[in-house]
Amino acid sequence: MRFLLTTVLNAIAVWLVSLLPGIHVTPYKSDNEQLALVLTYMLIAVLWGLVNSVIGSVVKVISLPLYCLTLGLFALVVNGLLFWIVAWISGLLGFGLTIDGFGWAVGGAILLSLLSAVLNGLFNHEKDDRR
Numbered sequence: 001m002r003f004l005l006t007t008v009l010n011a012i013a014v015w016l017v018s019l020l021p022g023i024h025v026t027p028y029k030s031d032n033e034q035l036a037l038v039l040t041y042m043l044i045a046v047l048w049g050l051v052n053s054v055i056g057s058v059v060k061v062i063s064l065p066l067y068c069l070t071l072g073l074f075a076l077v078v079n080g081l082l083f084w085i086v087a088w089i090s091g092l093l094g095f096g097l098t099i100d101g102f103g104w105a106v107g108g109a110i111l112l113s114l115l116s117a118v119l120n121g122l123f124n125h126e127k128d129d130r131r
Contacts, residue, residue, distance in 0.1 A: 005124055010045035011038075013115035018097075020111070022104030028095035040095050044086065048112070051086050079113060080106030 018025045018041075025044065030036035059078055060067070066074040084105040090096025099105045 002124065006120060007042060007045050007049070009119040009123060010048060010116050011041040013112050013119055014044050014048065014097075015041050016115055017108045017112045020104065020108060022100040023108045024098040026096060026098060043093075043095065044090055044097055047090055048083075048086050051082055051089065055085060056082050076106055076110060079109035083109035083112065 017023055025040060027033065027036040027040040056078070059081070063074060063078060080102060084099060084102065087097040087099045087105070091098070099108065
């Protein structure tokens with residue numbers, strides 16, 4: 001249940017990021033356009049989670065010296081690259097995210113991370129049973 005809530009919140013964050021002029025979402029072809037658009041946002045959110053957890057973990061470990069050298073600012077480039085990878089993979093699957101340039105990818109990744117953190121902080125609570 002928690003995975004579903006996190007995916008929905010990330011899909012909302014992707015929708016908000018897609019309102020930027022350099023980031024566009026193209027739904028897959030279906031008779032019901034609204035349902036196709038909602039499912040596309042959900043699929044992009046799942047894809048973002050998979051790419052961020054699998055590829056992102058490897059890239060972050062490999063680029064650890066650059067993180068240290070730039071005092072963590074290289075994380076912006078890595079997140080932009082991961083966001084661009086999500087757009088590329090979704091394009092291969094026939095739906096998805098279109099990003100106009102690497103600058104938009106970095107900006108979109110920053111905004112997506114901030115919005116996801118805020119939405120998950122507001123709505124994704126674990127019960128605190130400590131006494």
